[in-house]
Amino acid sequence: MTDLIALRRRLHRQPELALRLPETRAVLLEALAPLGLRVRDSDASSSFAVVVPGARPGPTVLLRADMDGLPVAEESGVAFASTNGNMHACGHDLHMAALVGAVHRLAGRREEFEGDVLAVFQAGEEGAGGAELMIAEKVLLTTGRKPLASFGVHVLSFAESGVFHCREGAVMGATVNFDLEVVGRGGHAARPHTALDPISTAALIVQGIQTFVAQNSSPADPIVVTVGSLRAGTAANVIPDSALLKVSLRATSSAMARDAYRKITGIGSAIAKAYGLRMTSEVGPDLGPTVSDREGAALVRETVADLYGDGRYRELTVPEMISEDFSLFLEETGGAFVLVGAAVAGSPHPPATNHSSRARFDDAVVPDVANLLAELAVRRLNIASKTNGTAC
Template identity: 45%
Template sequence: MTQHEQRPEQAGAGIGAGPGTASGPGAVAAGGGLRVPDGFLEDLIALRRRLHAHPEVGLMLPRTQEMILEAIADLDLEIALGTETTSVVGVLRGGRPGPAVLLRGDMDGLPVVEATGLPYAADTGTMHACGHDLHMAGLVGAARLLAAHREELPGSVILMFQPGEEGYDGAGVMLREGVLEAAGERPIAAYGIHVSADAPSGQISTRAGTLMAAFSVLEVRVIGRGGHGSRPHEALDPIPAMAEMITALQTHVTRRTSVFDPVVVTVGEVHAGSAPNIIPGEAHFRAGVRTFSPRMATRMAAQLPELVTGIGRSHGLTVEATFRTVLPATINDDAEAGFFARTAQGIFGAERYVDLENPRTGSEDFSRVLAEVPGAYGFVGAAKDFDPEDMPASNHSPMAVFDDSVLADQALLLATLARDRLRAAAGEGDPAI
């Protein structure tokens, strides 16, 4: 796909426009080819609401794991449980031999006190404010659809239920646990979906190339010599130097980086001093750095520590600076992103698909999987009464409300991606892959 700009009203004119026969969330297109049984959506909604009422945070989610295991118990899967996490990996073997495809759903909630007032709201001081309850239920739904069509599958599907997406690098942990080898060979493709509380219900979107930003942290310790505020010439004051560093970071972004390969630097944490008349001996700050290409991330890792160290040296100060990449950019494979788009439009119609003009500035640890396996990540809108003039609460808000009528569509899209990718590998499907 060429990376052109496209307005939402042009959806379908970009990667892989194709026919469709359904509109609106929950309206499942017959052209998808996978039979959706009666009561399918209602069962997924019930599961999602049970999960929503009991969110857990981090890498260890025992109750969530138990609910997932119960939901997939009758699907004849090969199950492996995490050793460093409460992850669940299920391998669904198809009726014919072939390669493997991976589908992922994250499991963890956030330390947010829910304020939605929903009858199934959590009262635990934690909340599924990012929609991971829908991700789990949607992946369970995909597993059920694929199990019902097992004999059609020329290969295997790895179901990756992942804890610890919210700042714990759970995907990286699961890679160490061996999720990519769960089927006996590495998958040929990997797919994931994220719901959005501030996009119209049922709207599906992705883009080729960079979809989400990399996130890194610059940590700086400025070491001087403390003293009395009335005799600054006898001290080595770290505060003016730190202020100069913070300003210089923004100048560096605007004068040393291309607007076509952007960088966002946010200094969100500053610490120095204890009293107005005391010059402290040290000052500290931390900055978040978001980049959209591996090349720029590498440049910033070299240049920003060098910049602040040089400023400190000019003031006669010692500077300790570290640059740590927390998550790499989420980069969709061009061919797999096109396949994702064609699959979505083929099931739901071109009017339901949006080819994103720009990457999202948030970060996502599915980037770890996409760095190892070609694949694509995309979004499904879940704002039931979307009004662009009165935007609903977004993901991570204590007021975020997700329309769970999108669950059947989410499950059908994941299942169709897996089935059709295996078919393509067997020479039976999309020749563009």
């Protein structure tokens, strides 16, 4: 059996970005090679899938791990930190190691289930459209049967280590990312009255966005909007022609996210017009919420309790406003998404969050996540076999 923590740390040292992850893919295939499983490659990316067949033919359950890192220079201080300018700051290295472990466990349990487990290693989760590409390549039909359920996990650097979280409904939020460009007229810093300053107007738009959020977001149905970038100008004594805002908007439903986008662009345009400037907008990635269905959420709850006791499971009350393109798999197949606490003991309070250059993850959770994924697949296939091979 592969040492999953050692595998996670090896993956952590060499994060790659977006859709092309040749070193990551090679390490994973090396870890899976002793099992002799069928591998299906993607033509559009470094993604791939492996099939674990059960004792007899039957339906399919999908398990998924994301593979890509982030363009973040690591400052975590761990001995196995990346030095290539990228970082597994979102914990995808833990996800990959856990899925490798689940595949190894399932390969040793083939007599316990009918059907197939499709293990998907997906590139390009961090905004590069990896799930959409795999679905377009018909990965869901790899075994000849569309999966009757999909399961995935995501570690959280800021939540209690070893505690699993899920709920029926939205586990993660919907996201709309967009750019706002404020177009004015450049000039000399000593003569601002002859220019139309896009920076000061952009600052007012940022304030307008946050005022909108304060007046429209409730704890039970939140809206979260972050201006992650404001780029403008090259020198202190030059008023530039334009300023560019990069904005991430999150809500509990796609309808709410799109409505908030329309209102925010309306506010921004009105502010710009009031000062004699204009504002344009361009929408980027748009993801729906990551939704667990009733059966999937119940199976997660029961399985965690059976494996680790009731104290290791907590029901989410509201979604995390992180977004996930695993939502696309769930839209196609149903299933569930599980959040896993992985805060390192003794971390500063509050711990650095996912995507921080200082994020740290307790990789002691990896074997437990591997066990959970394998058990979810076996139990879901056995539920199907009791209903004559059809989904419940």
